[in-house]
Amino acid sequence: MNTYKIAVIAGDGIGKEVVPAAIEVLDEVAKLDGSFQFEWTYFPWGCDYYLEHGVMMPEDGLETLKQYDQIFLGAVGMPELVPDHISLWGLLIKIRRGMKQSINVRPAKLLAGLESPLKNPQNFDITVVRENSEGEYSDSGGRMHSGSDEIAIQNAVFTRKATERAMRYAFELAKNSKGHVTSATKSNGLTYSMPFWDEVFDDVKKDYPEVQSVSNHIDALAAFFVMKPHAFNVIVASNLFGDILTDLGGAIMGSIGIAPAANLNIEREYPSMFEPVHGSAPDIAGKGIANPIGQIWTGKMMLDFLGHSNAGDRVLNAIETTLASGIKTGDLGGTANLEEVKNAIIENLKNDTMIM
Known part of the structure; x- marks a missing residue:
């Protein structure tokens, strides 16, 4: 034993x-x-x-x-x-x-016996793969000056190694599920980190031709969680985006009190x-x-x-x-x-x- x-x-x-x-x-x-x-x-x-x-x-x-x-x-x-x-x-x-x-993994699915606050949730079953070691939660930055001149700088740090690792984990999960990966991005607003994220995603998906994939901007993706959560399978996201999406995932299940990680x-x-x-x-x-x-x-x-x-x-x-x-x-x-x-x-x- x-x-x-x-x-x-x-x-x-x-x-x-x-x-x-x-x-x-x-x-x-x-x-x-x-x-x-x-x-x-x-x-x-x-x-x-x-x-x-x-x-x-x-x-x-x-x-x-x-x-x-x-x-x-x-x-x-x-x-x-x-x-x-x-x-x-x-x-x-x-x-x-x-x-x-x-890697942080957080599932969200409509459990038997629960009524989602959504009108038509259609038995969604989502797994969010969140990069868990860097990104927006990097311990890089600082504060200086005081009063009206005070400055706070928070750096988001993305490495190819960590970004690719999270994406490959997501694609491997999707291979054994419904065969679909969605990338959470915001490359129309963040001029360096998210275009880099998109480029790595485009590189990784070439190794998984059997898995369908798409990129969604995080603001639209949050809306889609409410409008059509059943459309998603595996989502790969940065540290901050994954954190926010998975609280929303708990909410559409019925309570954040049931969400695991x-x-x-x-x-x-x-x-x-x-x-x-x-x-x-x-x-x-x-x-x-x-x-x-x-x-x-x-x-x-x-x-x-x-x-x-x-x-x-x-x-x-x-x-x-x-x-x-x-x-x-x-x-x-x-x-x-x-x-x-x-x-x-x-x-x-x-x-x-x-x-x-």
């Missing part, structure tokens, strides 16, 4: 509630499968840790995490006490960069990190009403990455069965609390007749 050593960082706010719920679900599907199990190690890093120690994680935190197979993260942020640029760059982005998690070290040299798209939601933290589905679906993505796609499919099937039965948290229009949703998913796992 395979034993996977998983580093758990519940983080802040509702992360401390949804992560334990997802772990219960993952332990249950592992028991049902019988070929693997998890060994969880918990780390108290996050904003509470920062308020006590002055750092979001210990100085040797990255070296510690390298000892694990994967990282399971809840949420980061306590903006009323810790500025977001400190919490994110001190933990989340530090791990992404330190573990060379160059994976930060992948595709070379498998370092652990990858799995986290939901939603934030720490301090306004509802501690009330037991947070939606655990985003974290649980994120666990399904971790199962897929570990090579247990059958178990992952079983988790997603249990999620959809639960939603179809009407057991939903308040953000989805239901009345169930976190515990009730988690318990229903576990019960549906046990009752699932899928062959493992």
Whole structure:
């Protein structure tokens, strides 16, 4: 039996509630499968840790995490006490960069039992591949002067290596899906970075003649997410564009609380990190009403990455069965609390007749 050593960082706010719920679900599907199990190690890093120690994680935190197979993260942020640029760059982005998690994958699909806010969503099923290491989120720039002369400069840095890596990953996904890739660009407004992005995309697509491809400007693409999301398969986007599109993807599913994500070290040299798209939601933290589905679906993505796609499919099937039965948290229009949703998913796992 395979034993996977998983580093758990519940983080802040509702992360401390949804992560334990997802772990219960993952332990249950592992028991049902019988070929693997998890060994969880918990780390108290996050904003509470920062308020006590002055750092979001210990100085040797990255070296510690390298000892694990994967990282399971809840949420980061306590903006009323810790500025977001400190919490994110001190933990989340530090791990992404330190573990060379160059690809961020975020699916958005119309789940059974959910009503999209869109009038006619037509069972959309989209995967956004987001370049995760540079672009608009590059730590390049600075501030100078003060008062009316103050200047802030933020540089977006694009390399051919990272851009091509994200695009090739998107085309490989599309080969095993509906065979279509859309590139998110803005070359009619950004005079250097996006024409470069377009040129790399044109080069890469030549190696995938069996995959259809198109480029859409990001503003039009955001509109198309609302008007015709069913028209898309795999979308490849820069760091910022992918971030914005995937929040919109959560919205058209019905709630950002159900949207999952994976930060992948595709070379498998370092652990990858799995986290939901939603934030720490301090306004509802501690009330037991947070939606655990985003974290649980994120666990399904971790199962897929570990090579247990059958178990992952079983988790997603249990999620959809639960939603179809009407057991939903308040953000989805239901009345169930976190515990009730988690318990229903576990019960549906046990009752699932899928062959493992």
